[in-house]
Amino acid sequence: MKTITLGRDGDQPFKIKGIGVSHIHATVTIDDFGRWTLADNNSANGTYVRDEVTGDLIRVSDKGQTISQMSFVVLGSDTAAGCSFYANQLTNPGNFVNEYLYMRNKKLEFDKEEEKVARNAKWVRLSIFILMLLFTVGSIIYQIFDDSHESMNVMLWGFRGLSLLTTGAMTFYDAQGKRSKIIKKRNKFNQCPNPECHRKLSGGEIDNLICGRCQKL
Numbered sequence: 001m002k003t004i005t006l007g008r009d010g011d012q013p014f015k016i017k018g019i020g021v022s023h024i025h026a027t028v029t030i031d032d033f034g035r036w037t038l039a040d041n042n043s044a045n046g047t048y049v050r051d052e053v054t055g056d057l058i059r060v061s062d063k064g065q066t067i068s069q070m071s072f073v074v075l076g077s078d079t080a081a082g083c084s085f086y087a088n089q090l091t092n093p094g095n096f097v098n099e100y101l102y103m104r105n106k107k108l109e110f111d112k113e114e115e116k117v118a119r120n121a122k123w124v125r126l127s128i129f130i131l132m133l134l135f136t137v138g139s140i141i142y143q144i145f146d147d148s149h150e151s152m153n154v155m156l157w158g159f160r161g162l163s164l165l166t167t168g169a170m171t172f173y174d175a176q177g178k179r180s181k182i183i184k185k186r187n188k189f190n191q192c193p194n195p196e197c198h199r200k201l202s203g204g205e206i207d208n209l210i211c212g213r214c215q216k217l
Contacts, residue, residue, distance in 0.1 A: 002030045004090050006075060007041070013093035014195050016083045020045045020076030026060070028067075028090060036087060038073060039064035045076035055188030070102050078191060078198065085195040099193035100209040107206050110186040114179060121175035 006012050007025035016025075022043040029037045040047040040060050048057035049065060050072035057074055058065075067073070069088040076082030086099045192199045192211045199213050 001032055004028045004030075005041075006047075006073075007043075012090055014085070014089060016075070016195070018076060018080060018082045020079075020081035021083050022076075025075045026073075028087065029064075030091075036067045036069065036071070037064045038067045038071070038087070043075070045082065048074040050074070050188065055185050070098070072191075080198050083195055084191060084198065086193050089193070089195060096193045097209065100206065103189060103193070103201070103206045104209070106189045107186070107203060110182055110189075113182050117175055117178045117182065124175075 004010070004012055005024055005027055006016070007023050008016050008018075008021055009023040010016065010025065022041065022045070024041050025043045026041050026047040027039050029039070031037075038047065038049060038060055040062050042062055047060045049060055049067055050056070051058055057078075067087055069086070069091070071087045072084065073087055074082060074084045078084040086102075088098055089096075092098070187200065190201045190203075190206060192201055192214065194211060194214045197211060197214045199211060201211060205212055
């Protein structure tokens with residue numbers, strides 16, 4: 001069994017300077033079966049692990065929580081006042097290849113989600129256009145054979161119904177809102193893996209497996 005203390009006075013293989021991190025903030029235990037457990041040490045500002053689905057930070061208690069080597073750990077906060085890193089840095093410090101590959105895979109997942117939203121929005125617009133086209137052609141044909149005021153009323157109410165249908169469809173499938181949620185979630189997975197950096201990375205930096213500021217892999 002191996003135990004690693006995390007904090008400004010911890011024995012983790014990198015320096016922690018953030019004033020929001022306690023001297024002995026948390027502990028990671030790796031048992032003989034390779035299972036990792038993270039436990040808070042009653043720190044002032046808390047210990048967190050990022051949820052791999054939502055990207056939200058989940059607070060860890062002093063009872064401990066099972067994590068993996070690719071778990072994103074946050075001590076205090078993910079700003080310069082705290083410290084954030086992938087657990088892999090505790091046993092493989094200074095080498096960020098696995099972290100960048102993980103982030104690139106997450107980026108590809110979000111790219112696919114955005115493409116799906118754009119594709120579905122296109123089909124919604126196309127379906128509405130086809131309905132309006134069919135109704136317009138049908139209305140013209142109907143008017144040719146019946147030029148009474150009744151045909152004009154049918155067209156008027158028909159266009160009102162289509163307008164309402166269009167508004168409802170675009171409201172129901174809010175492509176811009178869905179895309180904004182994806183971007184918001186994407187931003188939770190793009191922080192530089194270097195514990196000393198705390199910088200949000202661009203898509204290009206993730207694709208190139210390098211941070212433009214700290215220039216480290």
